Amino acid sequence: MLRLLLRLLLILLVLVLVLGLVAAAVGPLLIDPDPAEGETRVQALERPGSGFVGIGPPDGGEVTLHVAERTPAGDGAAAPTFVLLHGFTFNLYTWERIMAPxxxxxxxxxYDQIPYGLSAKPLPGAGAHADPYAKSSALARLMTLLDTLGVEQAYLVGNSSGGxxxxxxxxxxPERVRGLVLLAPWVNSKRPILPQWLVDLPQTQRLTLLLARTLGTDMPLLDYAYADPGRIDEERRARAAVHQEMANWDAAWAALxxxxxxxxVEIARQLTQIDTPALVITGAADRIVPPADTLAAAxxxxxATFAxxxxxxxxxxxxxxxLVMDIIxxxxDQAPAAGDDRAAAH
Incomplete structure (x- = not known):
């Protein structure tokens, strides 16, 4: 009798294991693969204070970027240019409170880096969009936008992955960058790197789509990125979610x-080669990029100067x-010069 019970228990355990493997293999395939519906006409997405700029990547085609610009009063011909680069899942509206000052x-x-905000939502494919989410593509788009807008040299202000x-x-x-303002730059990535064959599995693709929808619908990183989420008003939440107005946003986020x-992320190994004057800022209550990591980067x-x-x-x-504008x-005002070895993180 005991043997029979043990045999039945073993069969049950094997059955549970098999069912678990089947669920792991089949479950993700039940996720709806159809991309989100939404607007496809740029004209319908226009908003006060921003517009759309078409840039042509080196390999042909055109990508439309959502861009906001502010200019100094009076003669700003000799004034510097500041280009603001937002982080993962965010958009240009993250800079609203410091653009005017x-x-x-x-x-x-x-500008909204693709596929975020109201910028284009390309999917990997042939021609211009063969690999739109490679780091080299993001860098090429930045440089092409500067050329399109007639910017020879700029201060780059980057938050998180924008840093x-x-x-x-x-x-x-280096000749195009006058200085760097880095707010919690994403330098020491601890996320796992997966083999391409695993990422290409249909199950992984569907799970990635589910994650993209979760990040882009519930916007959990917005709350997590604040020391006090109670400071987030409804207008800010609405602006963080403007991408939901566009068709295919979820598929594009999943592709990224x-x-x-x-x-x-390999830039940590090359920081010593970057002698551009830099201001590196961390929030003491940052839960995404620990302040110690930002200090190490500085x-x-x-x-670099650290704050x-x-x-x-x-x-x-x-x-x-x-506080950010005060330190900037x-x-x-100190106007550090490139190559000046007097500056050090402190």
Missing amino acids: LAERGRVIA TLALEAALAY LARSLTDP RALPN ELPGCGHLPQEECPA DQWL
Whole structure:
């Protein structure tokens, strides 16, 4: 009798294991693969204070970027240009609270990096969109936008993964970057990197689509990025979700996520080669990029100044705009020069 019970228990365990494997293999395939419906006409998405710029990538075709610009009062011909680069899942509206005060210093340009905000939602394919979410493509789009808008040299202001892009631009095109303002730059990535064959599995593709929909619908990173989520008003939440108005946004987000699963962040190994003057800022309550990681990045840069802002999270430009502008103004007034080895992280 005992043997029979043990045999039945073994059969039950095997059955549970088999069912678990079947569920793992088949379950993701039940996720609806049809992309989100929405607007496809740029004209219908126009908003006060921003517009759309078509840029032609080197391999042909055109990508439409959602761009907001502020210019200084009076003659701003000699004033510097600031280009604002948002982070993962966010858009140009993350900079709203510092664009006007920053425009007192010079021309300010912010844009939605694809596939976020109201910029294009390309999918990987042939021609111009063969690999739209490679790091090299993001860098090429930034440089092409600067050329299109007639910007020869700019301060790059980057938050999180936007800080990563700013650093890569300073490394590849130092003559185009006058200075860097890095708010919690995403430098020391600890996420796993998966083999391409695993990412290409239909199950992984569907799970990636589900993750994209969760991140883009519920916007959980917005709350997590604040030290005090109670500071987020409904207008800010609405602006964070403007991508939902566009068709195929979820498929485009999923394509970016899939690319990131095989694309490691390697800029940390090259920081010592970037001598562009840099202001590196962390929020003391940042739960996404630990302040210690941001301090380490500042110390690795040859010409960096470090600042920690109390009571601020991962989006200090939103949560603590006055503190951010105070430290930027102080840094700009010091006007560090490229290659000046006097500056050090402190």
